[in-house]
Every structure is written in structure tokens, then in C-alpha cells.
Amino acid sequence: xxxxPAGTLYRGxxxxxxxxxxxxxxVTLFFFLFAHVIDTAMVRVSPEAYNTAVETYKNxxxxxxxxxxxxxxxxHAFNGIRIILVDFWSExxxxxxxxxxxxxxxxxxxxxxxxxxxxxxxxxx
Amino acid sequence: MSLTTIPKPRSPYTAGKxxxxxxxxxxxxRGSGLLLVVLVIGHLFVNLWQGDGIQQIDFAFVAGKWxxxxxxxxxxxxxxxxxxxxxxxxxxxINDYAxxxxxxxxxxxxxxxxxxxxxxxxxLVIFTFDPCIDPxxxxxxxxxx
Numbered sequence: 001x002x003x004x005p006a007g008t009l010y011r012g013x014x015x016x017x018x019x020x021x022x023x024x025x026x027v028t029l030f031f032f033l034f035a036h037v038i039d040t041a042m043v044r045v046s047p048e049a050y051n052t053a054v055e056t057y058k059n060x061x062x063x064x065x066x067x068x069x070x071x072x073x074x075x076h077a078f079n080g081i082r083i084i085l086v087d088f089w090s091e092x093x094x095x096x097x098x099x100x101x102x103x104x105x106x107x108x109x110x111x112x113x114x115x116x117x118x119x120x121x122x123x124x125x
Numbered sequence: 126m127s128l129t130t131i132p133k134p135r136s137p138y139t140a141g142k143x144x145x146x147x148x149x150x151x152x153x154x155r156g157s158g159l160l161l162v163v164l165v166i167g168h169l170f171v172n173l174w175q176g177d178g179i180q181q182i183d184f185a186f187v188a189g190k191w192x193x194x195x196x197x198x199x200x201x202x203x204x205x206x207x208x209x210x211x212x213x214x215x216x217x218x219i220n221d222y223a224x225x226x227x228x229x230x231x232x233x234x235x236x237x238x239x240x241x242x243x244x245x246x247x248x249l250v251i252f253t254f255d256p257c258i259d260p261x262x263x264x265x266x267x268x269x270x
Contacts, residue, residue, distance in 0.1 A: 023218060030211035034239060037204065037247040040187075044250050047184035047259050054182050063179065070173070073165055080158040087155065114174070121178035 014100035022079050025072040032069060063122030067115055074110055078103040150213050157206045164203040188256035188264055197251055204247040212240040 010016050042050040056062055082099045086092040092099075171190075173179060190196040215236050223229045257267035 023214075026211070026214045027218065029207075030215055033207055033211060034243055037208075037243045037250075041246055041250045043184060043187050043254060044258070047262070050184045050187070057182065058179055066173075066179065070169060073169065077158075077162045077166060081162065084155050084159065118173060118178055121180050 014097045018079050018082070018100045018103070021075060022083070025076040028069075028072050029076060058122065060122055063119065066122075067111075067118060070114060070118070071107070071111060074107050075103070078106050150216075154210060154213060157210045161203070161206050161210060164199065164206065167199070168203060185264055187254075188266065191251070191254050192256065192266060201248065201251050204251070205244060208240050208244045208247075212236060 039053040039056075040050075042053045057066065079100075082096070082103050085099060086096050172182060191200075216233065219229055219232045219236065223232055256262070256264055262268075
């Protein structure tokens with residue numbers, strides 16, 4: 001927290017850090033989306049071109065990066081719902097801090113089974 | 126005359142040539158965001174969770190999905206909403222951090238161009254997809270006709 005009244009706009013804690021994470025995950029997803037539309041466009045070239053492109057996603061290292069990607073999607077999705085609640089629910093601003101922890105709880109709840117299943121798909125073949 | 130006219134203190138405030146663009150884009154982020162939660166998580170569930178997950182993805186998998194108008198519309202909606210949502214998000218970020226006029230203009234031009242190309246390319250791919258693009262295809266849709 002800023003100690004001086006004229007210190008900074010950035011107040012730290014759940015509100016600021018969820019905002020920072022929302023921006024970072026958002027930009028990450030936008031750049032991935034750009035790449036993802038181009039790799040999918042390979043279906044218009046030939047089945048081989050598409051299969052080669054999608055083979056990259058089955059590489060173990062890229063498979064690990066997909067965990068980060070899905071993590072970015074889930075955080076951005078749940079925190080987006082939190083933002084909507086802060087804006088439109090009359091009690092939203094009062095509970096924004098608790099809702100950040102709910103977002104993180106839901107995130108962990110879905111990420112744990114996903115990571116197990118996805119990594120066993122990536123490394124189990 | 127280059128004198129600035131100062132309005133009377135009690136005169137009502139009139140917004141100049143402003144419009145509701147920023148309000149509408151703010152609303153769009155919330156509306157499209159809500160739809161994208163369903164569309165993207167559904168996409169991840171079908172492609173990464175069900176079956177063999179990432180290992181099942183190949184040309185035949187895409188052909189199987191896009192044989193149904195349901196998934197064509199799903200993917201089309203996802204493409205348009207996600208690109209416009211992302212474009213608008215990046216526009217906000219450029220407005221926040223790029224302070225020089227020239228930098229803002231360059232970054233936004235690049236952003237709008239990349240968005241336009243991606244949306245047009247993706248839309249064309251969905252609408253012109255041909256599961257039998259390979260004449261020697263052994264996919265069921267191609268051998269049965």
C-alpha cells in the first residue's frame with residue numbers, strides 16, 4: 001500500500017494484482033489467438049500441412065506451455081465474471097476482494113484435474 | 126475572432142462532439158466476455174479434455190467437427206467475439222501506455238490490420254473448408270459420395 005497520500009495510483013493487494021493478471025493473460029491470449037487462427041488455416045492448404053502444424057502442439061515442451069495457456073484462459077474467464085459482478089452487482093465492489101479469492105479457488109479446482117489429464121495425454125503417448 | 130467564449134457558470138453541461146463509443150465498447154467487453162466464457166471453455170472441453178485430448182487433433186478431427194453446422198457457428202462466433210474482444214482490450218492497453226501520438230497511431234494501425242486479416246482469414250477457412258481437399262482422402266464423407 002502507498003504510504004504517502006500522493007504516492008501512487010496503484011494500491012496493491014487483490015484488486016490491483018487481479019487487474020494486472022487480467023491484462024497479462026489477456027494480451028497473451030490475443031497473441032495466441034492470432035497464431036491459432038493461422039495454424040488452423042492450414043486445413044485449407046492440405047491435410048498434411050494441418051497435421052504437421054498441429055503436431056507442434058503435441059510436443060512435450062509445447063504441451064507444458066498449453067497448461068499455461070489454459071491457465072490464462074481460466075483465470076481471465078473467472079476474473080472477467082468477477083469484473084462484471086463488481087460493475088453490475090450492487091454488493092460487487094464490497095466483495096471484490098473475496099471474489100478474487102473465489103476466482104483463484106475455482107481456478108485451482110479446475111486446473112488440478114486438467115493438468116493431470118492433459119499431461120498424461122502429452123507424455124503418455 | 127480567436128477569443129475563447131467562456132460559458133456562463135450555471136449553463137448546462139453539453140458534451141461536445143462525443144458519442145457513446147467508449148460506453149458501447151465497455152458494454153461489449155462484458156457481453157462478449159460472458160459469451161466467450163461458454164464458447165472457449167466448451168471448445169477446450171471438447172478438444173482437450175474429452176477423448177485423447179491434444180493427441181486426437183488432426184485433419185480428420187476438424188473435418189468431423191465442421192461437418193456439423195453447430196460447430197461451424199460455434200467456431201465462427203468464437204473467432205469474431207474473441208478477436209474483437211482482444212482487439213478492444215489491446216486498444217485500451219495501447220491508450221494506457223503509449224503516450225506519443227505517433228506510437229499510438231502505429232500500434233493501433235498494426236492492431237486493426239492484424240485483427241482484420243485474422244478475422245477474414247478465419248471466416249474464409251470456416252466457410253470454404255473442404256474435407257475432401259485431398260482427392261485420395263479415405264475419410265468416410267469422401268469415399269461415400
